[in-house]
Amino acid sequence: MKRLSFLLISCAVLGSMQSCKMKNTESAVSGDAASKVYVAPGKYDEFYNFVSGGFNGQVTVYGLPSGRLLKMIPVFSLNPENGYGYSEETKDMLKTTAGYVPWDDQHHLELSQTNGEHDGRWLFANANNTPRIARIDLSTFKTMEILEIPNSAGNHSSPFITENTEYVIAGTRFAVPMGNEDVPINSFKQNFKSTATFVSVDKNTGNMDIAFQIMLPGMNLDLSHAGKGPSHDWFFFSTYNTEQANTLLEVNASQKDKDFIVAVNWKKAEEYAHAGKGKRLPAGYIHNTFDEHTQNTTSTLQKEVLVLDPKDCPDMLYMIPCPKSPHGCDIDPTGEYIVGSGKLAALIPVFSFSKLQTAIQNKKFEGVYYGIPVVKYEEALYGEVKKPGLGPLHTEFDAEGNAYTSFFISSEVVKWNIKDLKVIDRSPTFYSVGHLMVPGGDTRKPYGKYLVAYNKITKDRFLPTGPELAQSAQLYSIEGDKLKLLLDFPTFGEPHYAQALPAQKIKDKSTKFYDIMQNKHPFISLGEKNAKVVRQGNRVDIYMTAIRSHLTPDNIEGVFVGDEIYFHVTNLEQDWDVPHGFAIKNNPNAELLIMPGETSTLKFVPDKQGIYPFYCTDFCSALHQEMQGYLRVSAEGSNVPLKYGTNATDTASVLTAQK
Amino acid sequence: MKLKLFCIAFCAIAVALYSCGNSERKSSPNAASETASTEPAATPTPVPSGDAKGVGKFTNVQLTHPLDEKMIVAGQQTYDVKCASCHKMTDEKLVGPGWKGVTDRRTPEWIMNFITNTDEMLNKDAEAQAMLEICMVRMPNQNLKDEDARAILEFMRKNDGKN
Numbered sequence: 001m002k003r004l005s006f007l008l009i010s011c012a013v014l015g016s017m018q019s020c021k022m023k024n025t026e027s028a029v030s031g032d033a034a035s036k037v038y039v040a041p042g043k044y045d046e047f048y049n050f051v052s053g054g055f056n057g058q059v060t061v062y063g064l065p066s067g068r069l070l071k072m073i074p075v076f077s078l079n080p081e082n083g084y085g086y087s088e089e090t091k092d093m094l095k096t097t098a099g100y101v102p103w104d105d106q107h108h109l110e111l112s113q114t115n116g117e118h119d120g121r122w123l124f125a126n127a128n129n130t131p132r133i134a135r136i137d138l139s140t141f142k143t144m145e146i147l148e149i150p151n152s153a154g155n156h157s158s159p160f161i162t163e164n165t166e167y168v169i170a171g172t173r174f175a176v177p178m179g180n181e182d183v184p185i186n187s188f189k190q191n192f193k194s195t196a197t198f199v200s201v202d203k204n205t206g207n208m209d210i211a212f213q214i215m216l217p218g219m220n221l222d223l224s225h226a227g228k229g230p231s232h233d234w235f236f237f238s239t240y241n242t243e244q245a246n247t248l249l250e251v252n253a254s255q256k257d258k259d260f261i262v263a264v265n266w267k268k269a270e271e272y273a274h275a276g277k278g279k280r281l282p283a284g285y286i287h288n289t290f291d292e293h294t295q296n297t298t299s300t301l302q303k304e305v306l307v308l309d310p311k312d313c314p315d316m317l318y319m320i321p322c323p324k325s326p327h328g329c330d331i332d333p334t335g336e337y338i339v340g341s342g343k344l345a346a347l348i349p350v351f352s353f354s355k356l357q358t359a360i361q362n363k364k365f366e367g368v369y370y371g372i373p374v375v376k377y378e379e380a381l382y383g384e385v386k387k388p389g390l391g392p393l394h395t396e397f398d399a400e401g402n403a404y405t406s407f408f409i410s411s412e413v414v415k416w417n418i419k420d421l422k423v424i425d426r427s428p429t430f431y432s433v434g435h436l437m438v439p440g441g442d443t444r445k446p447y448g449k450y451l452v453a454y455n456k457i458t459k460d461r462f463l464p465t466g467p468e469l470a471q472s473a474q475l476y477s478i479e480g481d482k483l484k485l486l487l488d489f490p491t492f493g494e495p496h497y498a499q500a501l502p503a504q505k506i507k508d509k510s511t512k513f514y515d516i517m518q519n520k521h522p523f524i525s526l527g528e529k530n531a532k533v534v535r536q537g538n539r540v541d542i543y544m545t546a547i548r549s550h551l552t553p554d555n556i557e558g559v560f561v562g563d564e565i566y567f568h569v570t571n572l573e574q575d576w577d578v579p580h581g582f583a584i585k586n587n588p589n590a591e592l593l594i595m596p597g598e599t600s601t602l603k604f605v606p607d608k609q610g611i612y613p614f615y616c617t618d619f620c621s622a623l624h625q626e627m628q629g630y631l632r633v634s635a636e637g638s639n640v641p642l643k644y645g646t647n648a649t650d651t652a653s654v655l656t657a658q659k
Numbered sequence: 660m661k662l663k664l665f666c667i668a669f670c671a672i673a674v675a676l677y678s679c680g681n682s683e684r685k686s687s688p689n690a691a692s693e694t695a696s697t698e699p700a701a702t703p704t705p706v707p708s709g710d711a712k713g714v715g716k717f718t719n720v721q722l723t724h725p726l727d728e729k730m731i732v733a734g735q736q737t738y739d740v741k742c743a744s745c746h747k748m749t750d751e752k753l754v755g756p757g758w759k760g761v762t763d764r765r766t767p768e769w770i771m772n773f774i775t776n777t778d779e780m781l782n783k784d785a786e787a788q789a790m791l792e793i794c795m796v797r798m799p800n801q802n803l804k805d806e807d808a809r810a811i812l813e814f815m816r817k818n819d820g821k822n
Binding site for chain 1: 739740741743744745753754795796797799800801802803
C-alpha cells in the first residue's frame, strides 16, 4: 500500500513536470503544427523570408511557412555557385579602397518602403567588417550596387531606412579616427569618433549616394531604426561603450548604469547639409554599380564626404539614457513608442516620442554628453516592462499593439502589450535567440501571422554534422494570444536580422530571362554567326555562344602559354530556367553560370601547353554530356595558326581567322 | 483498492498532462494559397496527327504575295541570333532539322504555333513529338513575339523559293 502511494505521487509529479516544462519539441508542438507549415508539392509559400547570412556575407531566401531554402543571393562574398565576384563582369562588385575583399560579414537587411510599407523594389544589406551597403534588386534577386562607407568601422547599425527610403543608414560600431589618422589607441577619447552616415536613395533608380555624415563622440553605435508617422523626421540609434573604453570592453564598457539612445532629427540634419553647415572632408570610398544592359560593373572612387559636426548644428541631436548597453532600438508601427533593449538588463524601457518632444521643448535635460543634450530618463520614458526575461535583444511588432522581444540569456521569445506593458505569453527557443522577425514587423503595417526566431545555438536540433552545424531558425504562429512553435529549419552562415513580405508583392515581377536583344555587353556574340576569336597582342577574346547542346566555337587552336584568354560566353537561350555553365580544365580562376540572354566572362591564363577540355556544367538537356569542346594551348613562340569553329570541317562556314 | 488507486494515479497524470498541454486544436486552412502555374512537362496528351495546324493561337495565317521584303530581313536577323545554332538553311539536320522545304512539310499555322508555343506543342502535338524522338533535344522556347514568328515564316518561305 505504502509503496503504491509513493508510486502514485511520483508518477503524478513526473507527469506534471513533463507537461509544463516543455523543454523538448514533442511537448512544445501542438498536434496541428504540421498542417500549418505543410506546403504541398507544386504549391508556393505565402511569404518570402530574406535572411542575413552573417559570417558568410550573403543573403539567403526562404519560403514561409515551409522553411524551404529558395536561393542564396551573393552579396559580400565570392560565390562559387554562379561566379559572382569571379567573373570579369562582377568581380569589381567586391572592390573597395583596400582592394578586393572576398568575404565579409553580413548582419542586417531592410526591404525598401513607401509610406512605411514594403514596396517590393529593393533589399538593402550591410557589410559589417569592411563597411559597405548593398542594394539588391527584387526582380532579379541580384546585387546591383555596393557603396563603401568612409570614416567607419563595424558598420553594424545599418542598413535601416527611413519611411520612404529617402535614406539608408550606416553607423559605426567601432569608433575610429576620422580620415585614417595614425594615433595611439589609448587616445580614444580625444581622437576616436563615431559616425552616422545618411545615404540618399534615388526614388527611381535606387542609386545610393552619401548625402552627409554626422560626427559623434567616440562610442559604439549598435542598432538603429527610423521613426514612423509622427516621428518620421527622426532616426534612433542605440549605443554602448559610452564609457569610451578601448580595451577589455566586456568589463570596461559595462560600467555605467545607462548608455544612450541617440535621437537624430534627420530632417534638420538635411537642412543643415543643404545650408552649407557641413564641411567637405577628404575621404576615399568606392562605389560599385552593376548595369543590367552592359552587364558590367562600374567602379568609381569618391574623394570627399560632407561631415556635420553637432557643434555647428543645434537641435539636431539628443541623447536618451537607456539601461545597460542597449542593443535593439525598435519603433512600434504607430511611431510613438521607442523600445530600447538593454542586453544586460532585466527590464525593457519603452520611450514615448511625444514625451521626448515635450522634454526637448521644456529643456528637461540632466546634462550634456560632449555638448549633446541628455534628456532626463523619466521625461522620455513611457514605462518599463518589468521582469520580461533576461537579456532582451530585439523587438518586432504586430498590427494589434503587441510587441515580441527576443531574450538571449533566458533563451525565449516574449509577447507583451505596448499600452499596458504587461507580458502576455512567452515561449522557449532552441537555443539562445538573437534576432527575431515578424513579417513587416518593423514597418507601419505589420502582416503578423508568424514570428521567426534566429537562434545562435543549434546543438542537438538536427542530425549531427560534426563540429560545424547549420544554424537553427524556429517558426512560431502568433495568431491568437499564445505563441505556438510550428517548425525548426536550418539556416546558413549566421542569420542576424531578417525581413519577410507576402509573396504576391514580388513574385509576378520576377525576371525569367534576359532579353538577348537588350543585351549591350561589349563582348556579346549576337547569334552563332558572331562567335569568333580575336587576338590583340597576348590578349585573346573568345566570343562564344551556348545553346542546347553545344558551344561555338568548340575547337580552338593557336593560343599560347601566357596568353590572357577571356571566354565571353553568351547564353542564346530565351526561356526560363535554362542556364548554361562553363568550365575549363585546370583554370585556377573559377567557372561560370550564365543565365539565358546573358553574357559572362571567365579569364584563363594557361601556364602549360596541352589540350584543355571545356564543357557546360549545368545539366541542360539530354545531350548535356555532349556540350563540350577543346582548347589547344601551344608553347610560347610556336607558330600554330589561330583557328576555331564548331563542326567547321564539314560545313561551309569554316571560320579561319586572319593572322 | 489497488484498482482504485491505479485509477486515481492515472487520472492525476492525465489531468497534469492535459492542463499544461496545448488544448487548442483548431484546424487551420492550408497555409499555402497559391499554386505554381507552370504545367508539368511530363504529362503529354497527344493530339491525333493530322491536325495540321498544331496547338496554339494561330488558326488562320494570311500569307502575302509577293513576299514581304521587310519581314524577310527581320526574319533573318532573328534567325541569326535565336535559331541558327541548331537549324541550317539547307536540308541538313544539325541539332534540329534543316529548314529547306519546311513550308512544304508544315502549314504556316503549325510553324508559327511551334515556334511560339513550343512547350505545349512538344507536350501535345503528335508531329512535334515525332520530331522530338528523332532529335532528342526539346526545342528551346526562344520567346518570340508574334511578329518575330511571322517574320521567320516569311524568311522560311523565301528560303523555299516561294513568292
